[in-house]
Amino acid sequence: MATAVAAAKGPKEITFSWEGKDKAGKTIRGEVRAVSEAAVNATLRRQGILVQKVKAVKRKGGGKVGSKDIALFTRQLATMMKAGVPLLQSFEIVSKGASNPAVAKLPADAQASFVKGIAAALEKEGVAYDIDAYRDAPPGLRIWCGATVDTADIEALGPWLDWAWEQYR
Numbered sequence: 001m002a003t004a005v006a007a008a009k010g011p012k013e014i015t016f017s018w019e020g021k022d023k024a025g026k027t028i029r030g031e032v033r034a035v036s037e038a039a040v041n042a043t044l045r046r047q048g049i050l051v052q053k054v055k056a057v058k059r060k061g062g063g064k065v066g067s068k069d070i071a072l073f074t075r076q077l078a079t080m081m082k083a084g085v086p087l088l089q090s091f092e093i094v095s096k097g098a099s100n101p102a103v104a105k106l107p108a109d110a111q112a113s114f115v116k117g118i119a120a121a122l123e124k125e126g127v128a129y130d131i132d133a134y135r136d137a138p139p140g141l142r143i144w145c146g147a148t149v150d151t152a153d154i155e156a157l158g159p160w161l162d163w164a165w166e167q168y169r
Contacts (some may be wrong), residue, residue, distance in 0.1 A: 016040045019053040031057065074165055078158060087115055087140040115140055118164040127160045 014035045018040060022028055029047065034040045044051050072092055080090035094163050117140060119132035133140040148165055 015057040016054050017057050018044060018051060020044060020049040022050075023048050023092075026087070064082070074162060076151040078161065081143075081161075084145075088112070121164040121167050122160060128157065 013035055015031055016037065017029070017031050019027065029153050032040055032043060034043060037056075040054050041051050064156045069129060076094045077087075077090050080093060081087065085093070109153075122128040122131055128143075131141050131143065133142060143154070143157065
C-alpha cells in the first residue's frame, strides 16, 4: 500500500540551474524544476536551447512561509486567475516558481482542500454560490465570465478571494 501512495505522488522534482545558447548564439541562463538532469536537457532542447551546463541547486530546508511570500503568491495567483488559468493549475505554476521552498511543497490534496475551503467561505458570506468545481472535475473554482455577467461583479470578487485566502490559510 505504501508503494502505491509513493508511486501516485510521482518522482520528486529538483531545482536545476542551467546555461546554454539560444538559436541566435546568445548565452542564456536560468532555473527549472525537473525530476532529473536528463529531463532538464530534454525540456531545454525542445525550447531550442543548446544546453552547456546543468547542475542541481542546493536549497536550504523548508523554512517558514513569510508575509512577503504570501503577498507575492496571492498577487501571482490573482494574475493567473484573471488570465483564465484554472485555480489548481495556477497553484502548481505559482508554487513551482516560488523562491521559498516551503511554498513549493504544498501537496495536491492540501491544494484541493484549500480550494474547497475558499468556496465554502465565499458561499457562507453570501458572496458566491455554487462556485466550487463540478463533482467529477478536478478541484477548483468556477467563476462565470460571459456576456450576461457584469465586469464590475468579477472585479468585486477579487478582494473577496483575498479575504477567503486569509480566512482559510
